[in-house]
Each structure stands twice: as structure tokens, then as C-alpha cells.
Amino acid sequence: MNLPSKGRSLPKALFSEIEIEKILSQPLLFGVLGLRDRAILETFYATGIRRTELMNLDIDDVDLTEGVLRVNRGKGNKDRIVPISRRACEWITLYLGKLRMSMARIDTGSALFLANHGKRYSANKQSEMVGRYVKIAGLKRAGACHLFRHATATIMLDNGAELRHVQEMLGHASISTTQIYTHVSRTILAKTYQKSHPSALSTSSIYSANNHESDIPQYF
Numbered sequence: 001m002n003l004p005s006k007g008r009s010l011p012k013a014l015f016s017e018i019e020i021e022k023i024l025s026q027p028l029l030f031g032v033l034g035l036r037d038r039a040i041l042e043t044f045y046a047t048g049i050r051r052t053e054l055m056n057l058d059i060d061d062v063d064l065t066e067g068v069l070r071v072n073r074g075k076g077n078k079d080r081i082v083p084i085s086r087r088a089c090e091w092i093t094l095y096l097g098k099l100r101m102s103m104a105r106i107d108t109g110s111a112l113f114l115a116n117h118g119k120r121y122s123a124n125k126q127s128e129m130v131g132r133y134v135k136i137a138g139l140k141r142a143g144a145c146h147l148f149r150h151a152t153a154t155i156m157l158d159n160g161a162e163l164r165h166v167q168e169m170l171g172h173a174s175i176s177t178t179q180i181y182t183h184v185s186r187t188i189l190a191k192t193y194q195k196s197h198p199s200a201l202s203t204s205s206i207y208s209a210n211n212h213e214s215d216i217p218q219y220f
Contacts (some may be wrong), residue, residue, distance in 0.1 A: 015151040019139055020045060026133040032099060033116070037129055039095040040113055040121070044130070044145060046088035048152035048170050051123040051145040058110040059096070064089045071171065082169050
């Protein structure tokens with residue numbers, strides 16, 4: 001007998017746009033290293049990439065002029081190109097110009113984001129850093145880096161992005177993985193319903209002036 005699949009659970013505790021901006025504002029309270037942390041947070045938010053994908057980024061993987069980012073060895077060992085916002089590019093440019101050179105060592109290599117010891121910023125350290133800023137922002141949420149990924153997908157769908165475009169950006173092998181965000185993203189669905197469904201567009205009501213109480217069947 002084939003048992004029904006459990007299906008995918010919905011992301012919980014999503015960040016709103018206002019909450020994201022509140023988190024993004026925290027690193028600048030912590031001196032020069034906050035500049036690097038802000039650039040990392042902006043990259044997470046702008047691209048929706050995974051923490052291991054961010055860890056593997058090299059300097060030349062980001063085209064700051066064209067506004068695109070190359071993800072190498074993503075999930076399933078697949079590469080992809082994703083857009084990155086001008087704001088995120090500006091923060092990365094500032095980090096590269098003001099901080100990275102002073103953090104680099106002989107064995108640093110071409111890694112884009114460096115930890116305090118001058119090597120690649122590991123995935124676990126990213127989670128610790130993001131979680132710290134979430135807490136400082138006064139938001140009690142489980143998880144860290146992945147919550148930015150969830151927020152990116154949901155907000156894009158809320159603002160009218162097509163599902164297949166979000167799938168390509170997030171690097172999902174199957175569109176069914178991306179579809180979990182359509183269950184969370186109810187705002188655009190509600191607006192579309194109110195604008196398109198005949199019942200929602202109807203101006204008639206059982207309590208309208210054209211109807212009388214006597215016209216309503218008395219079943220109860």
C-alpha cells in the first residue's frame with residue numbers, strides 16, 4: 001500500500017519587509033566589521049541564496065556593474081546566475097574598498113566575504129552572526145540565514161513575481177519546492193480574488209435595497 005506523502009511544511013515566522021529593514025540597520029552600530037556584516041545581510045536579502053552558496057562566493061562571482069551574481073556549486077552541484085540589487089552592490093563595493101584588503105592574509109585567496117581570521121566566512125559563523133542581529137533587532141525567531149531566503153521568495157511573490165522566476169532564482173530543482181511560498185503568500189492572492197472573482201465583484205447583497213426580508217427563504 002502506498003502511504004500518502006507528508007508534503008512540505010510551510011515556512012514559519014517569516015520576516016516582513018519592515019522587520020528585514022530593522023535587522024539590516026543593526027550592523028552599523030558595531031563599527032567597521034559591521035560594514036562586512038551589512039554587506040552579507042544585503043546579499044542574502046537581495047539574492048535569496050543559501051548560506052553555503054554565500055560562503056563559496058569569490059570576488060569575481062559578483063558583477064557589480066551589471067548587477068548579477070554567479071552561484072557556484074549550488075544545491076545539486078549546479079551553477080546559476082541571479083540578479084542582485086544596486087543597493088546590495090553598493091554595500092559590497094564599500095566593503096571591498098574599505099575593509100576586505102585589511103582583513104586579507106597571504107592564504108586568503110579570492111573569497112569574497114572574509115571572517116575575522118582572514119579566511120572564508122563559514123556557514124555556521126554566518127548563522128551565528130545573522131541570529132545575533134535578529135536578536136538585537138528585538139525579533140524572537142528560530143533560524144537565521146534561511147529566514148532571509150524565505151522572506152525574499154514570499155515578498156517577491158507578493159509583489160507579482162512569477163513562480164517559475166522565483167524557482168530559477170532560488171535554485172530549486174522542482175517547482176513544487178517553490179510552491180510552498182504560494183501558500184504563505186496570501187496578500188497577492190487576496191487582491192487578485194477581489195479584482196477578478198465574479199462573486200467578489202458583485203455589488204448585490206441579500207440585504208441590498210432591491211431585496212426584501214420576505215424574499216429570503218425562511219428555512220430557519
